[in-house]
Amino acid sequence: MSVVAATLMLRSQWRTGILTLALVLAGCGTAPAPAAPPVESAVATPAPSPATSPAPVPFPATAPTPADCPDPAWSCTQQQRFTAAAAHARRAAGPRGHLAAVFVDRTTGATWRTGDTSRPGWTASTIKLAIAADLLARDRAGTIDLTAADRRDMAGMLNFSDEAASDRLWKAYGGPDMLDRFRSGFGMSALRFVPGFSRTTYWGFVRCSTDDLTQLMQHVLTRTDPADRAYLVAAMRGVARNQQWGVWAAGTAQRPGNKDGWSFESDPGGRHWVTDTVGFAGPDERYVVAVMDQLDPAGTLPAGVHAVSDLVALLFGRPVPAPVTVPAPDG
Numbered sequence: 001m002s003v004v005a006a007t008l009m010l011r012s013q014w015r016t017g018i019l020t021l022a023l024v025l026a027g028c029g030t031a032p033a034p035a036a037p038p039v040e041s042a043v044a045t046p047a048p049s050p051a052t053s054p055a056p057v058p059f060p061a062t063a064p065t066p067a068d069c070p071d072p073a074w075s076c077t078q079q080q081r082f083t084a085a086a087a088h089a090r091r092a093a094g095p096r097g098h099l100a101a102v103f104v105d106r107t108t109g110a111t112w113r114t115g116d117t118s119r120p121g122w123t124a125s126t127i128k129l130a131i132a133a134d135l136l137a138r139d140r141a142g143t144i145d146l147t148a149a150d151r152r153d154m155a156g157m158l159n160f161s162d163e164a165a166s167d168r169l170w171k172a173y174g175g176p177d178m179l180d181r182f183r184s185g186f187g188m189s190a191l192r193f194v195p196g197f198s199r200t201t202y203w204g205f206v207r208c209s210t211d212d213l214t215q216l217m218q219h220v221l222t223r224t225d226p227a228d229r230a231y232l233v234a235a236m237r238g239v240a241r242n243q244q245w246g247v248w249a250a251g252t253a254q255r256p257g258n259k260d261g262w263s264f265e266s267d268p269g270g271r272h273w274v275t276d277t278v279g280f281a282g283p284d285e286r287y288v289v290a291v292m293d294q295l296d297p298a299g300t301l302p303a304g305v306h307a308v309s310d311l312v313a314l315l316f317g318r319p320v321p322a323p324v325t326v327p328a329p330d331g
Contacts (some may be wrong), residue, residue, distance in 0.1 A: 073110035077317070085314040086114040092307035096269065096296040099307065100210040103315055104288040106221065117210040120190045121292045122274045124261025125161045127206050129278065130182050130216050130231070132158055135173055137185075137226040144173055144290035158232075158259065160240035163330075170203045179206070187215035204263075213278040221285050234256055236279055242327035247268025247289045249309040249322035254281035262301060262327055270297035275304030281316065289315065302326045 068083070069076040085101070093099040093115070099113030132154050139146040146154075153169050156162035170178075183190045189211040197205045220232050236257030239248075247258035258279030265274050278290040291308045305326045313322035 014031075030090075034316065064131065074105075074112070081315055081317055082112050082114075085311050088248065088307075088311055088314055088320075089114045092293070092311070094296050094299075097272075097299065098108075098294040099291070099311070101291040101311055102210050102214040102289070104214060104218070106286050106288060112283045113210075115210070117214075118190065120207040120209050121276070121294050122194075122261075122263060122265045123191075123206045123208050123213075124263040124274050124276050125166075126213055126259050126261040126278050127203055127208070127263075128157045128161065128166055129236075129259040130186060130188065131166070131169060131174070131178070132232060132235075133186070133216070133224060133228070134178055134181055134219055135169065135222065136231070138173070140225055140228065150179075152330075155235065158235040159238065160242055161260070166203060169196075174201075174203060176201050179247075182216070186219045188212035189215075190329070210290050210292045213276070213292065214288060217278050217280060217288045217290060221280060221288070233280075233285065241325045243325075245305050245309045245324035245326070246291065247279030247281060247312055249313040249318060249324065250281035250287075250289070250316040251313075251318050254287075254316060255283075256281040257285075261306070262329075264301075264329065267294075271298055272297045273301050273304050275301070275308050277308050277312070301329055 003058045011181070069079050072080060073084070082103075089099045089101060098116065098119060098121065100117045100121075101113065101118065102117050103112045135144070135146060135150070135154065138144045150169065150172070153162070153165035156165040157169065174271065176193070179191055179193065182191050188208055190207075190212050192207055193200050193202075194205045194207055220229060222233065234261060237255065239258065239260075243258060243260045243320045246260045247256050250256040256279055258277050261274070261276040264275050265272060273295040274294070279288075281287045281289065289312055291311055293304050293308050295304045295307075305324055306321060309322040310320040312318075313320050
């Protein structure tokens with residue numbers, strides 16, 4: 001290389017460095033949004049079969065613009081996640097299903113919704129969280145006296161959704177008055193027994209809305225006795241593998257806890273699967289999440305589990321399809 005050529009190259013590199021420094025000092029680029037839950041490092045997991053789960057919705061790869069961030073209550077990053085989650089929910093629900101979700105930041109009070117969150121749907125086993133909260137409050141108030149066997153049943157009911165344990169507790173302490181307390185004390189205003197069954201006051205024949213499940217989780221985290229709250233939070237964090245889906249898909253870095261519900265139910269539109277999840281994630285249980293999915297009659301339990309879990313994963317910036325454990329059909 002000649003001396004002249006070398007001199008020209010050095011001058012070009014010097015000008016490029018000065019321009020780069022000027023852009024940095026001018027603050028070009030978008031600062032990361034502090035209000036979005038942090039993203040856990042992705043771990044490669046086998047994708048579920050396309051026959052049992054909806055196609056994944058990719059997380060937006062483009063940088064957000066002001067038009068993408070109309071709500072000052074949420075960061076641009078979180079609003080992008082909402083957009084992806086809402087698109088996923090619409091596609092997963094299809095023309096005959098119903099999928100709704102609520103996401104609450106307990107620190108700011110900001111709330112995001114998708115789908116008809118006021119529509120009542122089968123609670124499945126999510127109602128067991130309300131039963132546990134009610135029993136603990138009544139025992140603390142001295143109106144009932146929970147035995148050691150009762151407390152073992154409560155642990156089984158929360159840990160792996162033990163049906164027999166739930167039946168024993170309901171028989172001993174349940175009934176219509178329990179739902180009255182759920183409505184007045186927990187804020188579950190749409191909660192109702194489903195008519196048309198021989199045991200119309202059975203805990204398994206209940207409908208509520210996604211907003212109701214959100215109110216229940218908020219009550220547990222903010223208005224229960226501190227010792228009872230600590231018990232319920234620990235129980236929801238320590239669930240068995242058959243409940244490691246739904247809010248669990250927020251990722252281990254978020255320290256999630258949940259109570260899931262799944263059942264095969266009958267409606268005027270046909271027989272169909274229900275997959276519901278309610279829980280918390282983030283430091284100090286900052287984020288409350290509730291999702292209810294009434295599948296199309298042609299849908300399967302694995303499809304519902306993946307649909308609900310992938311929605312939660314998208315809310316927390318996690319890769320989809322989310323790694324899940326599909327429970328046995330009779331949970």
